[in-house]
Amino acid sequence: MTITFFRGAVAAVTIGLAGSAALAESHTGFTPENPECIAPANPGGGWDFTCRQVGKSLQDAGLLDQTMQVVNLAGGGGGVAFSEVVTKRPDDDDLIVAASAATATRLAQGAYPGNTMDQVRWLASIGADYGVIAVAADSEVETLPDLLDRIKSDPTAVSIAGGSAVGGWDHLKVLIAASAYGIEDVRSVKYIAFDGGGEAVTQLLAGSVQAFTGDISEAKGFVDSGDIKVIAVLAPERLDGEFAEMPTAREQGVDAIGANWRGFYAPGGMSDAAYEGWVGKISDLYASDAWKTVMENNGLAPLDLQGAAFEQFVADSVAQIQEISKEIGIIQ
Amino acid sequence: METLASLGDGFAVALTWQNIGLALLGCFLGTVMGALPGLGPSNGVAILIPLAFTMGLGPTPSLILLTSVYYGAMYGGRISSILLNIPGDEPAMMTCLDGHPMAKKGLAGEALSLSGISSFVGAFLATWGLILLAPQLVKFALLFGPAEYFALFVLAFATLGGVSSTNQAKSAFAAMLGLGVGVIGVDTQTGVPRLTFGEVHLYDGIDFLVAIVGLFALSEVFIFLETRHDKSDSVGRVEVGRLTPPWSMIKRCIPSMLRASGLGFVAGVLPGAGASLGSFIAYSMEKRMVDREGTFGTGDPRGVAAPEAGNNAAAGGALVPMLALGVPGSGTTAVLLAVLLALNITPGPLLFTENPDVVWGLIAALFIANFMLLAMNIPMVGMFTRVLMVPPKILMPLVAMVSFVGIYGISGSSFDLMVMVGFGVLGWVLRKLDVPLVPIILGTLLGSTMENNLRRAVTISNGDYLTLVGSPLAIGLWVVAIVGFVLPVFVGRLVRSRMRGARDQDAGITD
Numbered sequence: 001m002t003i004t005f006f007r008g009a010v011a012a013v014t015i016g017l018a019g020s021a022a023l024a025e026s027h028t029g030f031t032p033e034n035p036e037c038i039a040p041a042n043p044g045g046g047w048d049f050t051c052r053q054v055g056k057s058l059q060d061a062g063l064l065d066q067t068m069q070v071v072n073l074a075g076g077g078g079g080v081a082f083s084e085v086v087t088k089r090p091d092d093d094d095l096i097v098a099a100s101a102a103t104a105t106r107l108a109q110g111a112y113p114g115n116t117m118d119q120v121r122w123l124a125s126i127g128a129d130y131g132v133i134a135v136a137a138d139s140e141v142e143t144l145p146d147l148l149d150r151i152k153s154d155p156t157a158v159s160i161a162g163g164s165a166v167g168g169w170d171h172l173k174v175l176i177a178a179s180a181y182g183i184e185d186v187r188s189v190k191y192i193a194f195d196g197g198g199e200a201v202t203q204l205l206a207g208s209v210q211a212f213t214g215d216i217s218e219a220k221g222f223v224d225s226g227d228i229k230v231i232a233v234l235a236p237e238r239l240d241g242e243f244a245e246m247p248t249a250r251e252q253g254v255d256a257i258g259a260n261w262r263g264f265y266a267p268g269g270m271s272d273a274a275y276e277g278w279v280g281k282i283s284d285l286y287a288s289d290a291w292k293t294v295m296e297n298n299g300l301a302p303l304d305l306q307g308a309a310f311e312q313f314v315a316d317s318v319a320q321i322q323e324i325s326k327e328i329g330i331i332q
Numbered sequence: 333m334e335t336l337a338s339l340g341d342g343f344a345v346a347l348t349w350q351n352i353g354l355a356l357l358g359c360f361l362g363t364v365m366g367a368l369p370g371l372g373p374s375n376g377v378a379i380l381i382p383l384a385f386t387m388g389l390g391p392t393p394s395l396i397l398l399t400s401v402y403y404g405a406m407y408g409g410r411i412s413s414i415l416l417n418i419p420g421d422e423p424a425m426m427t428c429l430d431g432h433p434m435a436k437k438g439l440a441g442e443a444l445s446l447s448g449i450s451s452f453v454g455a456f457l458a459t460w461g462l463i464l465l466a467p468q469l470v471k472f473a474l475l476f477g478p479a480e481y482f483a484l485f486v487l488a489f490a491t492l493g494g495v496s497s498t499n500q501a502k503s504a505f506a507a508m509l510g511l512g513v514g515v516i517g518v519d520t521q522t523g524v525p526r527l528t529f530g531e532v533h534l535y536d537g538i539d540f541l542v543a544i545v546g547l548f549a550l551s552e553v554f555i556f557l558e559t560r561h562d563k564s565d566s567v568g569r570v571e572v573g574r575l576t577p578p579w580s581m582i583k584r585c586i587p588s589m590l591r592a593s594g595l596g597f598v599a600g601v602l603p604g605a606g607a608s609l610g611s612f613i614a615y616s617m618e619k620r621m622v623d624r625e626g627t628f629g630t631g632d633p634r635g636v637a638a639p640e641a642g643n644n645a646a647a648g649g650a651l652v653p654m655l656a657l658g659v660p661g662s663g664t665t666a667v668l669l670a671v672l673l674a675l676n677i678t679p680g681p682l683l684f685t686e687n688p689d690v691v692w693g694l695i696a697a698l699f700i701a702n703f704m705l706l707a708m709n710i711p712m713v714g715m716f717t718r719v720l721m722v723p724p725k726i727l728m729p730l731v732a733m734v735s736f737v738g739i740y741g742i743s744g745s746s747f748d749l750m751v752m753v754g755f756g757v758l759g760w761v762l763r764k765l766d767v768p769l770v771p772i773i774l775g776t777l778l779g780s781t782m783e784n785n786l787r788r789a790v791t792i793s794n795g796d797y798l799t800l801v802g803s804p805l806a807i808g809l810w811v812v813a814i815v816g817f818v819l820p821v822f823v824g825r826l827v828r829s830r831m832r833g834a835r836d837q838d839a840g841i842t843d
Contacts (some may be wrong), residue, residue: 159792164520196659198657198660207477222681
C-alpha cells in the first residue's frame with residue numbers, strides 16, 4: 001500500500017484544508033481505470049519527470065481521460081519501489097513504474113537485494129538521453145582522444161565530475177569510453193560524485209574539475225549559453241537538429257555508446273490485456289507529434305522499443321553493465 | 333532601467349484575477365502545509381503539482397501557484413515551532429529556540445507577528461536580490477568548489493556552540509549523534525552502503541523530515557503521555573497575551589532582520605548550502621553578535637526575527653541558481669525545477685533571455701505572494717494562537733496523527749513510520765537527559781554534505797589536504813570559523829560574567 005499525493009492531499013483536507021483537493025477530486029473515479037505511476041524517487045528527479053511528463057502527455061493526447069496519479073516511492077535508488085511492486089502489488093493492472101538506465105545498472109550490480117529484472121514486465125521506452133562528455137568552453141581539450149590521452153599519461157591530472165554515485169551510470173559511461181580507448185586500468189580514472197548532474201556541471205564551470213560526464217539534457221542549457229563544449233556524444237551516430245554539431249565518440253575512434261534510456265516497467269503479474277493496453281498507449285504517445293516536441297525540448301533522442309523488444313533491450317543492457325562492473329571490480 | 337521595465341512586464345503578466353486567485357490559494361495552502369509537522373515546502377509543492385496539471389494551467393499560472401505555496405510554507409513553518417515547539421519543516425527548526433520560550437512567557441501572539449514580519453523582510457529583500465543581482469550572484473556561486481563548501485560547513489559547525497546555551501558538551505554529543513545518523517546510506521564517493529545492515533530502505537539514508545518529526549513531535553507526545561491527565565490541562569495551557577508586538581520590539585529586531593536576510597540570502601544562493609544552513613547561520617551569528625545578556629534561547633525576540641528572516645531570504649536566494657543555472661539549491665527548488673521541465677521550459681543560463689515572461693512573471697508573483705502572506709498572516713495570528721487554548725489531551729493525539737499521515741504521505745513507506753517512532757523514543761530519552769535536539773538535526777543535515785565536499789576536494793587534489801586552504805575564499809571562511817569558535821571562549825566568558833551582575837530579569841523584552 002502506498003498513499004498517493006492525491007490521497008495525501010485528501011488526508012490533509014481532513015486536517016483542515018477544506019476544499020483544496022476538490023478540484024483534483026472531480027477528475028478521478030469516472031473511468032474504470034485508475035492509472036498510477038510510481039516514481040521511485042523524491043519529486044524533482046528523472047523518474048519523477050518521466051511519470052509526470054508521460055502522465056500529462058497521455059492526458060493531453062486523450063489517451064487517458066484522467067490525470068495519472070504520480071506516487072513518489074523513494075528509497076534504495078529505486079529498490080524500495082521495485083520490491084514493493086514485486087511483493088505487494090504483483091498483479092495491479094493500473095500501475096506502471098518509471099525506470100531508466102540507472103534501474104538496469106542497479107539490477108545488474110545486485111543493488112536491489114533479492115530482486116532481478118524478470119520479476120517485472122518491461123513495457124516500453126519513451127526515449128533515450130545519450131551520454132555526453134564535456135569540458136569547459138575555455139579548456140585546452142578539444143577532442144575525446146585528447147582527454148583520454150591526458151588520462152592515460154597521468155590519471156591524477158584529470159578529475160571527471162558526474163551526478164551519480166561511484167559505480168552509477170554517469171561513472172560507468174566514462175569507464176566505457178576509457179576502456180574502449182585502451183586504458184587498461186580503468187579504476188585509475190578519477191571520478192568525483194556530486195549530487196546530481198546540475199551540481200556537477202556547476203563544478204565544471206567553477207573550474208574545480210576538468211571534465212563532466214552526464215546526459216545531454218543536463219548539459220544542453222550550458223552548451224546553448226556557450227559555457228561548456230561537448231567533446232563526445234556516446235550515441236551510435238550524430239543526433240538530429242541542434243545536437244548535430246556534437247561529434248560522437250565513435251567517429252573519433254572510441255567505440256563507446258552510453259544511453260540513459262527512460263521507460264516503464266509494470267508488475268510481473270499484470271494481465272496480458274492490461275500489458276498490451278499500456279504498451280499500446282505508450283507507443284501511441286511515442287508516435288505523436290506532441291511527444292516529439294517534448295523529446296526535442298528535453299534533449300531526448302529516439303529509442304523506439306515496445307513490449308518484447310524492450311524486454312530484450314533491458315536484458316542486454318543488464319548483461320553489458322554486469323560485464324563492465326565485473327571488469328572494474330564493482331561486483332565480483 | 334531595463335530591469336524595472338521587465339519587472340513591470342512581469343506584473344502585467346502576473347496581475348490577472350486568475351493569477352491573484354491562484355496566489356491567494358497557494359499562500360493559504362502553503363501556510364497550512366508549512367505549519368503541519370511533516371509537510372514541508374517541498375512536499376507541499378509536490379502535492380499541488382497534480383492540481384496545477386489537472387486545472388490545465390499554463391507555465392506562468394502554474395509557477396505562480398507553486399511558488400506561492402513555497403513561500404507560504406516557508407512562512408507557515410514557524411507557527412508550530414513557536415506554538416508547540418515542533419518545527420513544521422527543517423528551516424523552521426531554529427525558530428523553536430526562542431519562539432517557543434516566548435510563547436511560554438505568554439508572548440505567543442507577539443512572537444508570531446514578529447516572525448511574520450521578519451519572514452516578510454527576509455523574503456522581500458531576497459526577491460530584490462534575485463532581481464538585481466542574479467547574474468553577478470551566479471559568478472559568486474561559481475567561486476565555491478568542494479574545498480570552499482567544506483570550509484563553509486566547518487564555519488557552520490564552529491558556531492554550533494551558539495545553538496544551545498546550557499551545556500556545550502551535550503550540544504557536541506548531540507551533533508555527533510547527528511553526524512552518525514547522516515552517515516547512514518550508500519556512500520556516493522565509493523558506492524558502498526554504510527550502516528544499512530542490508531536493509532534496502534536505508535540505502536538512501538534517513539530522511540531529515542522523518543528524523544525531525546520523530547525527534548520533536550513524537551517525543552512531545554511521549555512526554556505528554558508520561559505526565560498523566562490530571563496535570564495536563566494546567567501544564568500545557570499557555571497565556572496568549574497581546575497579538576501584535578510593540579513598536580519598540582520591532583525596532584529592536586530590525587538590525588537582526590537585516591543582517592539575517594543578508595546571510596540567509598547568500599546561503600540560499602549557494603546550491604550546496606540551502607535554507608536550513610541560512611536560518612542556522614543567521615541565528616548563531618546573531619547570537620554571537622548581539623547576545624550580550626545571554627537571553628538567546630530564553631525567548632529573545634531577536635532570536636525569533638533572525639532565523640525567520642534568514643530562512644525566508646534563503647528561499648528567495650535558492651531561486652537564483654535554480655533559474656540561472658538550472659541547479660536546485662534545495663529540495664523545494666528541485667521540485668520546482670521538475671515542474672519547469674514538465675512545462676517545457678529549460679532553466680539555465682539562457683532562461684532570462686529565452687523565457688523572460690516566465691521569469692519576470694514569476695518574480696512579480698513572488699512580490700504579490702509576499703505581500704499577500706504578510707496581509708494574511710498578521711490577522712491570522714489570533715486564529716493560530718487559539719491552538720494554545722486546545723487542551724493537550726486533544727492536541728497531542730492530533731499532533732501524533734498529523735505526524736503519521738504527513739510522513740506516510742511523503743514516502744508511502746511504513747518503514748519510515750517505524751524509523752520515525754524510533755526517533756520519537758530517542759527524542760524522549762534525550763529530553764530526559766537534557767540533551768538539545770537541534771544539533772542532532774544540524775549534524776544530520778550538514779554533516780553528510782560536509783563529508784562529501786571534504787572527500788571531493790581531497791580526491792580532486794590527489795590526497796593533498798592543503799587544497800582545503802587553497803583559495804582566498806576558503807582561507808577567509810576558515811578565519812571566520814576559527815575566530816567564531818575561539819573568540820567566544822575567551823571574550824564571551826569575560827563579557828558574560830561582567831554582564832551577569834547587571835542583568836535585567838526581562839532583558840529580552842525591553843531595551
